[in-house]
Amino acid sequence: MLDEFRNYQQGVLPAGPGARSLTEFFASIDGRLDPPVAPKTQRSDRDLLNLLTKRAKVPHLGPANYCWFTDPSRALYLKLAGTPTTDRPLVWMCDSTRCPQATHQPCHRPVWAEHAQRCLRR
Numbered sequence: 001m002l003d004e005f006r007n008y009q010q011g012v013l014p015a016g017p018g019a020r021s022l023t024e025f026f027a028s029i030d031g032r033l034d035p036p037v038a039p040k041t042q043r044s045d046r047d048l049l050n051l052l053t054k055r056a057k058v059p060h061l062g063p064a065n066y067c068w069f070t071d072p073s074r075a076l077y078l079k080l081a082g083t084p085t086t087d088r089p090l091v092w093m094c095d096s097t098r099c100p101q102a103t104h105q106p107c108h109r110p111v112w113a114e115h116a117q118r119c120l121r122r
């Protein structure tokens with residue numbers, strides 16, 4: 001999570017349905033780190049992690065996306081599975097191209113590129 005926040009600060013933004021939400025969240029955290037906006041600055045990585053983890057306990061790391069799982073009710077498959085209140089995503093059922101809780105980071109690019117190449121060979 002800290003790595004992704006640092007990427008955001010460097011201008012390396014996520015893609016995917018949840019990208020805007022995550023970017024807005026990072027912007028709100030970054031605003032709190034700015035001394036002119038917030039007199040009480042949070043400079044250590046521990047303080048920063050405390051702010052970041054308010055959004056989600058931890059991102060769930062998938063091979064092709066990160067799942068931020070902030071709201072189980074937004075995961076359609078949990079409704080279909082009859083477990084809309086579970087506290088963990090069912091990552092094996094992930095549909096990251098349509099889920100508003102999914103983001104794609106630069107580290108996921110090789111997986112998507114390989115998939116695209118396989119599709120082109122068919």
Ligand code: SF4
Nearest residue numbers: 067089094095099102
């Ligand atoms: S579809 Fe994927 S990104 Fe969305 S909640 Fe499920 S596991 Fe997370």
